[in-house]
Each structure stands twice: as C-alpha cells, then as structure tokens.
Amino acid sequence: MPDLSINIAGLKFKNPVTTASGTFGYGVEFADFIDIGLLGGIFVKAVTGKNRDGNPYPRMAETASGMLNSVGLQNKGVDHFCREIYPLIRDFKTHMIVNVSGSTLEEYVEVAERINELDRIPAIELNISCPNVKQGGMAFGTVPATAMEVTKAVRKVYKKVLMVKLSPNVTNIVEMAQAVVDGGADVLTLINTLLGIAIDAEKRRPVLSTITGGLSGPAIKPVALRMVWQVHQAVNVPIIGLGGIMNASDAIEFILAGASAVQVGTANFIDPTISLKIISGIEDYLNKHHIASVRKLTGALQTE
Amino acid sequence: MMKAVAGIAEIQGIDCEVSLENMMACGFGVCLCCVTPTDKGNERVCMEGPVFNTKSLQWP
Numbered sequence: 403m404p405d406l407s408i409n410i411a412g413l414k415f416k417n418p419v420t421t422a423s424g425t426f427g428y429g430v431e432f433a434d435f436i437d438i439g440l441l442g443g444i445f446v447k448a449v450t451g452k453n454r455d456g457n458p459y460p461r462m463a464e465t466a467s468g469m470l471n472s473v474g475l476q477n478k479g480v481d482h483f484c485r486e487i488y489p490l491i492r493d494f495k496t497h498m499i500v501n502v503s504g505s506t507l508e509e510y511v512e513v514a515e516r517i518n519e520l521d522r523i524p525a526i527e528l529n530i531s532c533p534n535v536k537q538g539g540m541a542f543g544t545v546p547a548t549a550m551e552v553t554k555a556v557r558k559v560y561k562k563v564l565m566v567k568l569s570p571n572v573t574n575i576v577e578m579a580q581a582v583v584d585g586g587a588d589v590l591t592l593i594n595t596l597l598g599i600a601i602d603a604e605k606r607r608p609v610l611s612t613i614t615g616g617l618s619g620p621a622i623k624p625v626a627l628r629m630v631w632q633v634h635q636a637v638n639v640p641i642i643g644l645g646g647i648m649n650a651s652d653a654i655e656f657i658l659a660g661a662s663a664v665q666v667g668t669a670n671f672i673d674p675t676i677s678l679k680i681i682s683g684i685e686d687y688l689n690k691h692h693i694a695s696v697r698k699l700t701g702a703l704q705t706e
Numbered sequence: 707m708m709k710a711v712a713g714i715a716e717i718q719g720i721d722c723e724v725s726l727e728n729m730m731a732c733g734f735g736v737c738l739c740c741v742t743p744t745d746k747g748n749e750r751v752c753m754e755g756p757v758f759n760t761k762s763l764q765w766p
Contacts, residue, residue: 462739671732
C-alpha cells in the first residue's frame, strides 16, 4: 500500500487531494454525494468581513475547455460563518481550511483574527487573487509590496498555518511568491483564475454582467503548471497546486512540477465524486510505478 | 417573456409562478452562478428554484 500522506507546514494530510475554494461550498453540500472525510482537505468558500451579495447574473460563461466565473465572493460574512456554518463543519474528518477575503487590509485582518479563534480550523488561505471584486482581491495580489503588506498584517494576528493564494494575472509570479513569503506565508497556493472575457457575437454584448471574469478549467493547466514549476524552483515553502485538474494524471503533473498537494476545483461541477477518483488514481499511479510514497514525487520532474 | 407574464398576472390579480432557467455551472447549489435576485437576496435557481412565485422575484 503506497503512502499517500503528506506534511505541509507541520499539518499532516492523509492524502494530497483537496478541493478548491468556491467549488465545494462549505463541504456540507457534498456530504450527500461523497464521504468528505476521505479528502485530504477542503478549502471553503471565501469568508469576508461583511455580507456580500456578489455580482449580478450572469455570473458564468462556458468557454473552450473551461469556464469563466464572476461570482464576486457572495457570502454572509464572518459573523454568520462563525455562528452558523462553523458548528456544521467543525467535526468533519478532514482539514477544513477557510479562504479569507476582503476589500481592505483591515477587513482581511479582522476576518483572520476571528477565524484564528476557531479551534477546529487549522489554516486559512488568504485570497489576494480574486479577479471579480472591484476592491481588494486581485488588487492586493498584483503588486508585490501590497501583497507583502497584507500577508504581514494577517501574520500578526493569525497564529496557525497561513496559506496565500496567488493570482496568475501578474508579469512575475516568482516576485509575488517571494513577497508573500517575506510577509510570513507558510504555504503558497497557486493559481487562482486568469482574467478573461466571453462575448455573445449575436447580441454584441459580453456574456458576464461584470464583462470580465476568471477563467478556470483544463484551458489554464499549462499556465498553472508553469507557475508552480517556476515558484518551486525559486522559493522554499510548500506549494499547493491548482488550475484545471480533471484527473489523477493532472494531479501528478502538478506534484512533479513542485506541488506538495493539489486542489481540485472546476472538475467538481462536472463530477462531484471526482476528488475521490483522483485520490485512488494517484494510488494506482504509485503502485504502477513502484513508488512507496507520494512525497517522493514532489518536484521530481526530470529536466536533464 | 416570464417578466411579461408576471406583469399581466399582477395586473389581473392572479397568483403566478415561473420556472427560471439560468446558466449553471454545477446545478446542485455550490458554485453560486445561477442566482436570481429575490426579496431574500440572491437565490439559486438550481436549489431555491427553479420555480419562484413572481411576488418574490426582483426582475432586473
């Protein structure tokens, strides 16, 4: 039996497969479809300081090998999360990691402080990469100094594992990675969605209400792999890779490129059980190649 | 069209329900893409709908 367990910043995961924020609700929504306790972890939907209604419909467009979304961080805010949602998810037998977002630095800090008090949440994922909100989100994740500043401010109040989710909408992903590591990040998760547009040629209008949205799905995998690889070469913290993972082979590609674990996102919409299939697929791969532990594959890409 | 029917129903004082069809990514309530504005905020056509009483809908 190959060993699927991994250790990221002191946190032990039973396997490297987790689900991406915004694609798995709060976990409860999937409990009817799969045994979520089998997952390595779940990154829950973004929590902001205040309630957010999100963007007007239409919020999604199907594109070649992927989709655009512009949901806009719809959620009921941190008070509601702590009071109403946390009690429902605190006893799940997998790591429940909270995605933290905001429009201002103060909001990021406020949410991080509140989540810090929740015993059963071992980590947060700082979302400085959402492209679908007017303020905050990606605005924080495209300028190294700002990314470092927000990471540093959150680091002061958040005592557990601090993961930072990077935006690919930058010229130099290594520079961004370095900035947030300098700010105190324990783990990097990359990539978030790529900024894109879908147009309805007959109506002569954009499909999304916000015109632009975030591209996800298989179309972005080569970009995501490249960024994981570049960051892994340059920076010394563990990486969780995401971007178009549809099957176990995709997941292995990210691990070879330098990821210690992966997040599965868009694929959940097509097959809610896909994350479990990916876990057994990784096991099959390790068996087939006679590799005892998935940890041996991290960054094992052969380049000469 | 739904909006027009709802308008007629309101004028005539007839109770009216409509079945909406918004673009969906997941179809089971997790992606938050198919929302429509109602008196309760943004509700999911795939879960809280697809049938809504027109009194609660806030047509854009």
